[in-house]
Amino acid sequence: MDLRKTFIRNLKKLRASAGLSQLKLAERCDVSGNYIGIIESGKRFPSVEMLEKLAQALKVHPYLFFFDGKTEKSAPVIPEKIKLEIIAKLSGVIRKY
Template sequence: MKLRRLVARNLRRLRRKGGLTQEELADRAGLNRNYIGMIEREENAPTVDALEQLAEALNVDPVDLFQ
């Protein structure tokens, strides 16, 4: 499986598990809501910095986005 797809699936799963909307996650991570949607739809690959921000906002280890 491609990393982009893996990150997209895990991001969506972790976001939903936390009961967050894309907008809420974006606010917590300091990112644009459209960017979150693009990552989840595999239209954009997140930067390392964005992955770190998302993991912090989700209260998970960044590695969780790749498992």
């Protein structure tokens, strides 16, 4: 696994999903307009502090930048409380129909 490539791919995907241009993301992170492009091209890798800013600006958990989605081991774990809430809501919908 190449963490840099995974990070770049996920950053681009998450930015696009949020509907943000590189410039708009840079503004939200309070960095220069071309810095996101430099990161996305692989010329620089962000600091931990910048990873936190990116995650906050994109409203995601920082680990998602490194999630490769290829192996079951890397799949995010859904907390038991949330699983139970989902099951309860689905059960209610099923009972309706």
